[in-house]
Amino acid sequence: MVQYIVVGLVFGSIYALAASGLVVTYVSTGVLNFAFGAMAFFIARTYYALHTEHHWGIVPAAVVCLLVLAPALGLALYLTIFRYLRLASQLIKVVVTVGLSVVIPTVATMIYGNTQLFVIPGLAPVPVDTFDVFGVAVTLDQVIAYASVIVIVVAGALVLRFTEAGLSVRAMVDSEAMTSLSGSNPARIAAGVWIVSTMLAGLAGILAAPVIGLDAGKFTLLVAGAFAAVIAARLRNLTVAVVVALLLGVVGSLVQWALPPSSPVTANVIPAIPFVFVVVSLVVNILRSGRVDEEQGVGGALDRAITPNGGVRLAASTDVDTWFPRLDVGFPILVFAGIAVLPLVFSTYWQGILATGVALAIVFLSYTLVTGEGGMLWLCQITFAGVGALTTAQLATQHGWPVLAAVLVGGLVAAALGTLIGLLTIRLGNLYVALVTLTFGLLMERLVFALKPFAQSGAGLPVARPDFAVSDQAFVYLALGVFAILAVLMVNLRRSTTGLALDAVRWSETGARTMGISVVQMKLLVSGLAAFVAGVGGGLFALSHKQAVPVEYATLAGLVWLAILVTFGVRSNIAALLAGCVFALSPAFVQSTLKLNSTWAQVPVLLFGLGAIAVAKNPEGTVHQQARAFQRGLHHLLHRSGAPTGSGQ
Amino acid sequence: MSAAVATPVDGPVANDEPVLAATDVTVRFGGLTALDRVSIEVPPGTIVGLVGPNGAGKTTLFGVLSGLVRPDTGEVLLGGQRVTRATPAARARLGLARTFQQLELFLGLTVRQHVVLGVRVRTERRRLWSDLLTAGALHPESEAERSRVDHLLDLLGLTDVAHAPAATLPLGTARRVEVARALATSPRVVLLDEPSSGLDAGETARISDAFRTVVDEEGVSLLLVEHDVAMVLGLSSRVSVLDFGVRIAEGTPDEIRTDPAVRAAYLGDDGDTPGALQ
Ligand SMILES: Nc1ncnc2c1ncn2[C@@H]1O[C@H](COP(=O)(O)OP(=O)(O)OP(=O)(O)O)[C@@H](O)[C@H]1O
Numbered sequence: 001m002v003q004y005i006v007v008g009l010v011f012g013s014i015y016a017l018a019a020s021g022l023v024v025t026y027v028s029t030g031v032l033n034f035a036f037g038a039m040a041f042f043i044a045r046t047y048y049a050l051h052t053e054h055h056w057g058i059v060p061a062a063v064v065c066l067l068v069l070a071p072a073l074g075l076a077l078y079l080t081i082f083r084y085l086r087l088a089s090q091l092i093k094v095v096v097t098v099g100l101s102v103v104i105p106t107v108a109t110m111i112y113g114n115t116q117l118f119v120i121p122g123l124a125p126v127p128v129d130t131f132d133v134f135g136v137a138v139t140l141d142q143v144i145a146y147a148s149v150i151v152i153v154v155a156g157a158l159v160l161r162f163t164e165a166g167l168s169v170r171a172m173v174d175s176e177a178m179t180s181l182s183g184s185n186p187a188r189i190a191a192g193v194w195i196v197s198t199m200l201a202g203l204a205g206i207l208a209a210p211v212i213g214l215d216a217g218k219f220t221l222l223v224a225g226a227f228a229a230v231i232a233a234r235l236r237n238l239t240v241a242v243v244v245a246l247l248l249g250v251v252g253s254l255v256q257w258a259l260p261p262s263s264p265v266t267a268n269v270i271p272a273i274p275f276v277f278v279v280v281s282l283v284v285n286i287l288r289s290g291r292v293d294e295e296q297g298v299g300g301a302l303d304r305a306i307t308p309n310g311g312v313r314l315a316a317s318t319d320v321d322t323w324f325p326r327l328d329v330g331f332p333i334l335v336f337a338g339i340a341v342l343p344l345v346f347s348t349y350w351q352g353i354l355a356t357g358v359a360l361a362i363v364f365l366s367y368t369l370v371t372g373e374g375g376m377l378w379l380c381q382i383t384f385a386g387v388g389a390l391t392t393a394q395l396a397t398q399h400g401w402p403v404l405a406a407v408l409v410g411g412l413v414a415a416a417l418g419t420l421i422g423l424l425t426i427r428l429g430n431l432y433v434a435l436v437t438l439t440f441g442l443l444m445e446r447l448v449f450a451l452k453p454f455a456q457s458g459a460g461l462p463v464a465r466p467d468f469a470v471s472d473q474a475f476v477y478l479a480l481g482v483f484a485i486l487a488v489l490m491v492n493l494r495r496s497t498t499g500l501a502l503d504a505v506r507w508s509e510t511g512a513r514t515m516g517i518s519v520v521q522m523k524l525l526v527s528g529l530a531a532f533v534a535g536v537g538g539g540l541f542a543l544s545h546k547q548a549v550p551v552e553y554a555t556l557a558g559l560v561w562l563a564i565l566v567t568f569g570v571r572s573n574i575a576a577l578l579a580g581c582v583f584a585l586s587p588a589f590v591q592s593t594l595k596l597n598s599t600w601a602q603v604p605v606l607l608f609g610l611g612a613i614a615v616a617k618n619p620e621g622t623v624h625q626q627a628r629a630f631q632r633g634l635h636h637l638l639h640r641s642g643a644p645t646g647s648g649q
Numbered sequence: 650m651s652a653a654v655a656t657p658v659d660g661p662v663a664n665d666e667p668v669l670a671a672t673d674v675t676v677r678f679g680g681l682t683a684l685d686r687v688s689i690e691v692p693p694g695t696i697v698g699l700v701g702p703n704g705a706g707k708t709t710l711f712g713v714l715s716g717l718v719r720p721d722t723g724e725v726l727l728g729g730q731r732v733t734r735a736t737p738a739a740r741a742r743l744g745l746a747r748t749f750q751q752l753e754l755f756l757g758l759t760v761r762q763h764v765v766l767g768v769r770v771r772t773e774r775r776r777l778w779s780d781l782l783t784a785g786a787l788h789p790e791s792e793a794e795r796s797r798v799d800h801l802l803d804l805l806g807l808t809d810v811a812h813a814p815a816a817t818l819p820l821g822t823a824r825r826v827e828v829a830r831a832l833a834t835s836p837r838v839v840l841l842d843e844p845s846s847g848l849d850a851g852e853t854a855r856i857s858d859a860f861r862t863v864v865d866e867e868g869v870s871l872l873l874v875e876h877d878v879a880m881v882l883g884l885s886s887r888v889s890v891l892d893f894g895v896r897i898a899e900g901t902p903d904e905i906r907t908d909p910a911v912r913a914a915y916l917g918d919d920g921d922t923p924g925a926l927q
């Protein structure tokens with residue numbers, strides 16, 4: 001058992017480093033960095049390249065990675081991205097770091113290739129020395145992990161307590177106004193904080209690599225686990241974060257010790273532990289204070305006083321809605337018609353891919369609803385899609401239901417779940433909503449999707465398409481039909497009283513409540529509707545490749561989906577359609593039409609990630625904005641060519 | 650305006666029972682007592698003023714009355730009904746409306762949409778949901794709704810900016826939109842938190858006229874917080890004065906003008922007559 005604790009403390013130390021990095025950037029810059037895992041991965045991968053592939057010594061490789069690359073990366077990210085986020089809403093901050101978490105691993109793959117790595121050395125020389133401490137074997141790697149945490153915690157505490165920079169950071173936690181009044185430059189402090197937190201990411205990454213393997217997805221998951229400690233710390237308390245992180249590691253190991261080693265339950269339960277922590281700490285927090293909001297206790301009266309007319313808040317909410325003044329009717333119909341023609345000209349190969357794309361577009365509509373209309377940042381729409389897909393397969397394949405009825409019921413099951421999540425998160429601030437929905441997705445993936453009846457040892461259940469839409473061509477039209485119906489319903493929603501009330505709630509909950517609108521009802525309405533749409537989309541997605549495979553609905557893949565949708569525009573139906581089709585078609589296009597190798601197949605994903613990041617500067621969504629510029633241009637042209645005809649008569 | 654609008658909510662308005670009353674309200678923020686056993690009454694069809702120096706607790710009292718701030722002790726009665734525990738939305742449905750010192754506009758909506766939403770929440774509440782199923786987007790606006798909305802826009806001088814998004818409005822106009830939105834819900838009583846701050850003299854005069862009009866024509870009661878003491882004394886039939894969370898005076902404008910405690914609060918302790926109280 002002691003041996004398990006030793007190992008658990010290593011995990012705990014890694015969690016603790018990650019949690020410290022996350023808390024420090026959050027308190028001083030207001031950004032909870034969803035790309036922390038990706039940054040850690042990138043630095044760890046570089047360390048591996050230098051040390052193992054290029055045979056550098058441990059010390060030079062570590063020095064270059066942690067003292068040159070990490071600070072440079074942190075500074076570069078600050079200068080190009082994070083500094084534009086200062087006044088942005090939490091929605092945009094999250095989207096941008098999610099985009100970054102998509103971009104960084106893609107870049108790493110392009111630089112270092114995609115080979116599976118198995119033996120990854122840490123900071124200790126191989127063969128790793130082992131010590132005997134009171135009869136317990138402890139490796140040098142483990143000692144280094146413990147030592148790093150102790151050094152970081154002690155040094156961090158000293159810096160924060162006794163240096164001027166530390167004082168400024170602490171002041172910034174309370175009030176940015178105070179910091180700038182006291183003569184410190186918030187920009188310089190923010191840059192410093194990003195540098196330090198990237199170094200922490202690098203250290204956590206290099207320490208974690210031997211334990212969890214060099215896989216970007218696993219790194220992001222590890223950091224999602226560290227979120228548990230961050231949430232327990234209510235995003236701001238460094239000490240609590242570190243303690244909970246260590247505890248998290250130890251509890252994980254002890255559970256492993258207590259459960260039978262080779263049972264499939266163990267394999268699924270262990271990774272779920274951090275998320276159980278998340279749920280517990282949220283419940284505790286809610287019970288203690290009735291509401292959990294990242295804005296709580298932030299910014300003194302002074303901040304409010306010197307920002308005229310609540311300037312910051314104004315900026316923070318305006319940028320949500322400069323996401324999308326809507327396009328006129330003409331353009332969407334044109335695009336829709338254009339896509340409707342494609343199945344007639346495409347070969348069967350492309351028709352199949354297009355079918356997937358249109359089904360995906362339906363899932364994307366659910367983001368349009370919940371985030372675009374509802375203003376809530378949910379990171380688990382893909383999970384609802386998975387629920388829809390798996391329900392469809394169960395009902396249709398195992399119980400012989402007509403498949404479309406099964407899809408509908410799949411949507412309803414998802415809607416019920418969505419309403420439930422809506423209810424649970426109703427009292428949470430935007431950032432917590434993002435964290436909780438992410439956690440929910442990861443839990444569902446581990447504990448439900450992985451169950452035997454759904455997973456069928458990985459391949460999932462087959463599902464047959466309805467008789468009238470067996471061919472890919474016919475299926476594309478079926479999916480387009482469903483998309484059109486949902487899109488029209490959404491247009492109706494936006495333009496109706498319901499849409500007005502939803503807008504009202506998104507802009508000012510206080511204003512809406514005091515005029516008699518029930519914020520709870522409105523939020524539950526969008527939650528349920530959006531989950532329904534995602535569920536139906538997921539069912540059709542499964543039908544598009546005739547198989548309901550649980551791993552296709554991995555929560556992290558959902559982050560990529562969000563990134564692409566945001567690139568196209570999160571408040572426009574037609575952007576969802578375009579996003580779905582482009583997302584499905586572009587990798588195939590790069591590989592089979594341009595005949596480029598698999599490195600280049602990463603490029604579309606890279607672009608989508610960059611698109612999401614670009615939201616920092618252009619909240620409307622890049623493609624959407626281009627479309628509007630194009631439309632304006634067209635309008636000008638038509639007017640010019642129309643005018644002479646008119647005057648000639 | 651028709652008689653139907655004059656009594657927007659059926660109920661015991663005819664007698665002199667106050668439409669809105671708070672008794673012995675105490676609110677503490679940590680160690681600070683923002684309100685200390687404050688009581689206030691708003692009779693039907695009148696304008697009641699509430700004045701006091703910065704930080705006196707006026708906005709906090711509005712929070713308690715509208716349900717955004719939970720009092721530590723005390724009761725709130727709306728139309729004779731106890732609403733101390735009711736949500737803000739429930740109080741709005743019982744005929745309470747308010748404006749905000751820190752604006753709470755729906756920045757993406759146009760001025761007209763604010764008012765339309767207010768009217769619909771009141772008169773066609775079902776449509777918040779039923780529009781989803783009945784293609785609500787296609788419903789033409791009813792004649793009654795259109796005339797009510799146009800009347801309110803006209804009353805507050807917002808007709809010219811009816812189709813401007815709220816985010817683009819200057820402060821003075823934005824404040825009038827808040828008033829229009831509040832009146833759109835056909836309330837029995839409206840809480841106005843510094844409606845004239847940021848308005849120029851012409852706008853202030855216009856908004857004062859609008860207040861008198863709605864009180865006379867629709868029988869609405871107003872509870873008016875203002876730093877412009879002259880405006881409050883001119884408009885109100887009764888005035889309460891708060892200082893450091895305590896109600897130090899209550900009476901007719903004339904009584905307030907001559908009240909020594911009020912003079913002291915506004916002046917420090919010397920006896921000179923403050924210009925504002927003249
Ligand atoms: N949410 C809060 N938390 C802590 N203190 C608060 C809070 N709201 C108000 N206060 C404090 O309560 C006191 C009363 O504030 P309030 O805003 O009600 O005053 P006011 O009379 O409206 O002032 P003003 O004329 O400046 O608008 C002030 O000292 C204020 O700082």
Ligand SMILES: [Mg+2]
Binds near residue numbers: 709842
């Ligand atoms: Mg106030």
